[in-house]
Amino acid sequence: MHTDVLIAGAGPTGLVLACDLARRGVAFRLVEQAGQLFPGARGKGLQPRTQEVLHDLGVLDAVHAAGSRYPLMLTWEDGTPGQEWDLMERHPAEDGVPWPEVWMIPQWRTQEILHARLLELGGQVEFGTAVTAVRQDAAGVEVELAGPGGTVTATAGYLVAADGGRSTVRRAVGIPMAGESVDPTPALVADVRITGLERDHWHIWPKAPGGPALLCPMPGGGPTDFQLFAQCAEGEPDTAPAAVRQLVADRTHLPAEAVAGVGWASAFRPTAALADRFRLGRVFLAGDAAHVHSPAGGQGLNTSVQDAYNLGWKLGRVLRHGADPALLDTYELERLPVAADVLEISTSLHRAGGVSSGTRRGPRTEQLGVGYRGGPLTAEHRTGLAEDALQAGDRAPDTACTTPDGAVHRLFDVLRGPHPTLVVAGAALPDVPRPPAGVPAVRVADGYGEGYLLIRPDGYIGLATADPADLAPYLAALGTA
Structure with a gap:
């Protein structure tokens, strides 16, 4: 029951880290509390820098085959379509940047591709297994795992919390996370099947009664898959299928019957939060366990992937190549300032009106300019x-x-x-x-x-x-x- 690295959480962060460790020959365990991979489309935009990471991991061709370019936007009012416009600043591929456009692919499909790659590399996910307690000392980490066979104790050289914004691991080791409300208005996001709406545009109803609504066509699924996002000025959003159908009918020109199905749905209040530190002893925080973003600008998943990519090679160098363990101190020194900067970007975009504002996405959100000048390894x-x-x-x-x-x-x-x-x-x-x-x-x-x-x-x-x-x-x- 001992391993070099125990990873809690098989979202994009945990899967990228596991793939990276597997190809480095580092022994690890990847546990996931849920019984399956996340089923929703939530984090649907892969920035250019993230595509470069996925190229390195050997999955970019599969990601490109399963996704698409972002469609043009189309604004509706009183059942009448307006002029189309582009949310993205489009750039041609050039010598230094071979994949310059944000790529749209639902999160569930990205995770499927990463999971398949992990299996190819000889790794696996232990589903239905949750971290319930953490103890550590100078020699290692002891973790209680509640799984299908009951509760067991496992040990590891290092523990990585990739278990989301409500991270059990972060709370267990006592790392504070300071946050603020980005928007007091609650929101609903849901995966829906829509008939009677063309899929060549991302449709927006900015003046809908009750708050703006958006329907974005999703690649990689059925021909009528859309992601619904709606702000709800009055009351808490209801995620029940009947309520989602009624919301579409109330906010758009489509009847409730046009919603042929409702999949994953969630209500949330946009929040920005940053952990006080990304490392405590032998425990590391990565992804949403370390920083929580508004969805504006598509920064959360991408920053999380970069966390895993930064940490993976350092663990590999220490555990497989004999590098000084002090190399691991540079993870927090490099990634915490980046996360703080990216949080400011996503928060400012949200408060400016998000997608509905018409603010175009460009170099500021593509993460190609993220770097470590003046850092400890520079x-x-x-x-x-x-x-x-x-x-x-x-x-x-x-x-x-x-x-x-x-x-x-x-x-x-x-x-x-x-x-x-x-x-x-x-x-x-x-x-x-x-x-x-x-x-x-x-x-x-x-x-x-x-x-x-x-x-x-x-x-x-x-x-x-x-x-x-x-x-x-x-x-x-x-x-x-």
């Missing part, structure tokens, strides 16, 4: 760089690269996997130095300036230097001899 030794130049701490953009044997590849394909990567940029530099085993080395001609750049396993530039002698100490800190 070492920029070059001088005289412009502020907008690519630097240590920044996301490593995609580009053409050449391996020592002369073969040409895409850098993102070389980065795929659990390893760091050495990039040699600039024609004036000598030949690529021989890196340690397990560290691929490539040369690039464009986009990286000049120098030796070590790309961390999560795709960020850790070290940038003009002196190859700086490489060995940095790699040693990552557990690479």
Whole structure:
């Protein structure tokens, strides 16, 4: 009953972390209180940076096949459609950003794809198993698990709370979470089957009686699947199927009979909350257990995936490569400031009116600009760089690269996997130095300036230097001899 890492919660955060640990050869257990994967469409937008993570994990093709671009918006009033408009700033694919558009896919389908990948990697989810108590000391964590066979005690080197905004683990270890109401108006979100409404647009009724209503067509399911979002100015939203049908009839030009079915439904009050810390001893918080967002801007799921991606490689380096356990301290130091910034983005978008306001989504929400300049793992030794130049701490953009044997590849394909990567940029530099085993080395001609750049396993530039002698100490800190 002992494992290196115990993960509580098999949502997107827990599944991404489990997939990452599995490919690194780290022993783990993934437990989920529910008897199945989450069934709803809730977190439906995958930002460009998240798609890069999913490419690294080997599931992006499946995600693209199951999803679609975001549709244009269409506003209705008095049963009459108005002019269509675009919520997204559209960008063509370019050398550094191969997947520039937010991709729409219901959360349940994203989780199915990640779960299938986890099974391929030899992992599994223990469904119907809940964490009920946590104790820890300097040597490890002891967890009580209530499952199909009763209550058992399990031990682990580390415990990761990926069990949502009401995290049992966070409360068990006593980490406070400070929050505020983003909007006092309660809201309803539901998965519905609609007939008589075309699926080429995201439909909005901003002046509907009782509050705005939105119906967004969902890919990956039946031909009449939509996600309903409605603000409810009067009273608490009723999630019963009959009440959802009546809400659609009251807010739109569709009759109640047009709602052919109601699936997952939830009532909530938009809230922003941030845990005081993301680590306490051997326990880490990730995803909604660490930060809770308004749905505006599609930031919650994406920030959660980035948490898992940041933590996974660090656990792998400590547990499989002998890196100093102090490397794990950098998880909170890097991710807590990012979560705080992203919370401000989602809160400001919601208070500006959310989707109904017409505020377009662009670089601010795509998370390509998230980075760790000045962070504990960032070492920029070059001088005289412009502020907008690519630097240590920044996301490593995609580009053409050449391996020592002369073969040409895409850098993102070389980065795929659990390893760091050495990039040699600039024609004036000598030949690529021989890196340690397990560290691929490539040369690039464009986009990286000049120098030796070590790309961390999560795709960020850790070290940038003009002196190859700086490489060995940095790699040693990552557990690479």
